[in-house]
Amino acid sequence: MPAKAQAVRGIHAPKNADDLAAARRRLIFEELYLLQIGIFLLRSHGRCKTSAPMHPLDLGPFWRSLPYPPTGAQKRSTEEILADLCGDVPMNRLLQGDVGSGKTLVAAAAIWFAAQNGWQSAMLAPTEILARQHAATLADRLEPFGVNVTLLVGGMKAKEKRIALEAIADGRANLVVGTHAVLTDTVEFKNLGLAIVDEQHRFGVRQRGLLAGKAQSPHLLVMSATPIPRTLGLLMYGDLDISVLDELPPGRKPIKTWFITGKKRRDMYGFLDKQIAAGHQVYIVCPAIEENEAMGDLQAVTTYYTETACALLPNRRIGLLHGKLKPKEKDDVMQRFKAGELDVLVSTTVIEVGVDVPNATVMVIENAERFGLSALHQLRGRVGRGAADSCCILISDNGNDAVRERLQFLCRTSDGFAVAKYDLETRGPGDFFGSAQHGLPTLRVADLVQDTRTLRVAQDEAKALLAKDPNLIDPAHRALSDEVERLFETAGAMN
The missing domain is CATH 3.40.50.300 (P-loop containing nucleotide triphosphate hydrolases)
Incomplete structure (x- = not known):
């Protein structure tokens, strides 16, 4: 690849088509390489030992309490989540599924599992309407098992809020469902073990971090109904493992x-x-x-x-x-x-x-x-x-x-993944994700649709570098570390 200065000259004033192609290749690779290193570093921040250890339990009582059997995709995703909850490091997982695929039920299974293990859970929703709806739905599912569901939203009266905060602090609230209000300093959990963020694209990396910061190192599950082509998912959510709900519950009619x-x-x-x-x-x-x-x-x-x-x-x-x-x-x-x-x-x-x-x-x-x-x-x-x-x-x-x-x-x-792929190809990733709400840097040269091959190479190279120097403390990597931090600070992702 050409040197950086040569690539910058080549992109602005190329001598010929080959010079321009080489300059673009160099700058695209560098942008994706820095992005991948930053994402892997974000991920490794949560790779300490879990502070909410859980042990396996039979989920049979929960499944049997449902009015209908779960889909194969719901059972598979739940098993992936429970395996993470019983692991040595905190879970960092994205649950992705089309509209109506039943993500809330999978979240309910994880909350039930955490409660049986003695841990509190929190679910963050982007709007008060959705928070109230989730609280009602989850109360129906979980309260028969003695799981106390508490709502916390900005529109509550002072007395209601005070009662909720006391229940959260002394552990009577097994599950807290709320909006950004859950992230405020006044909210203190007794033993938060599982944090869930619904509609991931409405919250940046920073807000996920604020929620995770409510405990030592809780398990984190983020959910999104915006289907994302898998290669793009690996890039945008490279700090997360991915579970996909790819089938709809029986009885859902096509629209x-x-x-x-x-x-x-x-x-x-x-x-x-x-x-x-x-x-x-x-x-x-x-x-x-x-x-x-x-x-x-x-x-x-x-x-x-x-x-x-x-x-x-x-x-x-x-x-x-x-x-x-x-x-x-x-x-x-x-x-x-x-x-x-x-x-x-x-x-x-x-x-x-x-x-x-x-x-x-x-x-x-x-x-x-x-x-x-x-x-x-x-x-x-x-x-x-x-x-x-x-x-x-x-x-x-x-x-x-x-x-x-x-x-x-x-x-x-009616296939959400086909819709997302078409949208991405015709409108580009900026529009696809909205106003940079994902909290990752905006790409200036790379194109997520066209440059997936370069992305994979950049991902492999970033992994290889961090395998040798996990925190970029080698003096030879100082400039690289500074550049990654600058890139992510602009997007507010490292705050």
């Missing part, structure tokens, strides 16, 4: 997906009215909260609610949900929708993550071109959770051929 233009909106509302008349509920998602000059024809949720939804469904009960509402207001709207007191929920993507209303059968997404395919797939997964047939309707007036092909692709497939 029909249609793509229409705004001209058909009035007809679609006739269809929605029939669905509501049949006793079902409807989600309508818009990309923005309020109108503004720069938005052009973007559907804003507040205006859409009054001028479109309420106008075209005058006799139906319609709720409005968006991120600017207070937590209590959001929770109230969501609870009313879950209880069947609202027919339609007009919302921003606040409902993207994990919300479970089995009676909702239609998902309408306005300005569908504004969302990545993975986000659309997540939204589509909010329906199809009950026994009735469900559908997703994508609305877009964008005439761009590439945009229309993307939306047609989603109509043709």
